[in-house]
Amino acid sequence: MSQTFPYAFIRGEITPIENATVPIQCKAFQYGLGCYTGMRAHWDGENLQLFRLEDHYKRLKNAAEKLNIYFPYDFPKFSETLKNFIKKNEVKEDAYLRINLYCASTQMTPRFNNPDDDLAIYLISLKDYFNSSQALNVRISDYIRIDNDMIPIEAKSTGSYINSALAKTQALSEGYDECLFLNREGHVCEASGANLFAIKNNTSTTPPLSDNILNGITRDTVITLLKNELNIETQERTILPNELTEFEELFFTGTAAKITSIASINKAPLKSSDTPTAQKLQSLLDNTFRNKLPQYSHWLTPVY
Ligand SMILES: Cc1ncc(COP(=O)(O)O)c(C=O)c1O
Known part of the structure; x- marks a missing residue:
């Protein structure tokens, strides 16, 4: 179970989580107007290390610009706000931060460009999002991924997660663990909240950003670790659904998902259940998070 830490940040203040509420009239509640990022912090034995803080900030800033939030x-102000908030919660263990920019306006019209948008943050002690000991059975969703000309995909907008929720619910209700979206052209995109990688013949393949996927920070991390540490180049190219089970390994990547292997697609198992690349990556990622690989310490921001 994920435990929520006692303090949240809202309306410019750190406040007990039970006071971090919004009016039901607000546009975030009525229309899902907002955007967010999910970031992890890891205890390295001596300090709490925020992973790729500046990249999360840049993605959130870009999302705010795209959406007019x-x-x-x-x-510096963002970083200080987060650190003070984490210190107040006295976090000395692995944790997951939800950093949300939401439209607090209670005016009725569904529109952006409101003067009273607000930053809201809470923290949980999320360990594993998926059961990490088991590879996932994945269903290709009947729901098509939202196109970039409907909602900017890189904005990680709150309301667009209805698309994810529908696909995930469909997959779960049919006994699968996770969904996999195709886009309007029938190209493979991503899961409800994670990017996809495929491995074959010592090469990695992942869908390009132009196929309507989120520019995942873990995706970028994994491309770097594969190249520098495992000597595996990643091609960013369109993947078609009928190719999927031809790969030796498939896995999802994400801040919550970390590295999670896939066992089957639409009940068709992969040829092998071995997941050597995913396992090596998980260990590399963990060592990166915990400051055991000095070449990646620039990705870490200590809190204390
Ligand atoms: C739709 C979607 N794709 C991919 C990801 C993975 O992105 P990241 O690695 O930045 O967490 C997420 C999670 O944030 C997501 O919601």
Whole structure:
């Protein structure tokens, strides 16, 4: 179970989580107007290390610009706000932060460009999002991924997760663990909240951003680790659904998902259940998170 830490940040203040509420009239509640990022912090034995803080900030800032959400935080202010908030919660273990920019306006019209958008943050002690000991049975969704010209995909907008929720619910209700979206052209995209990688002949393949996927920070991390540490190049190219079970390994990547292997697609198992690349990556990622690989310490921001 994920435990929520006692304090949240909302309306510019750290406050007990039970006071971090919004009016039901607000546009975030009525229309899902907002955007967010999910970031992990890891205890390295001596300090709590935020993973790729500046990249999360940049993605959130870009999302705010794309959606016209007011976000008056430069990076130093954002970083200080987060650190103070984490310190107040006295976090000394692995944790997951939800950093949300939401439209607090209670005016009825569904529109952006509101003066009273707000930053809201809470923290949980999320260990594993998926059961990490088991590879996933995945269903290709009947729901098509939202196109970039409907909602900017890189914005990680709150409301667009209805698309994810529908696909995930369909998959779960049919006994699968996770969904996999195709886009309008029938190209493989991503899961409800994770990017996809495929391994074959010592090469890695992942869908390109142009196929309507989120520019995952773990995706970028994995491309770097594969190249530098495992000597595996990643091709960013369109993947078609009928190719999927031809790969030796398939796995999802994400801040919550970390590295999670896939066992089958639409009940068709992969040829092998071995997941050597995913296992090596998981260990590399964990060592990166915990400051055991000095070449990646620039990705870490200590809190204390
Ligand atoms: C739709 C979607 N794709 C991919 C990802 C993975 O992105 P990241 O690695 O930045 O967490 C997420 C999670 O944030 C997501 O919600």
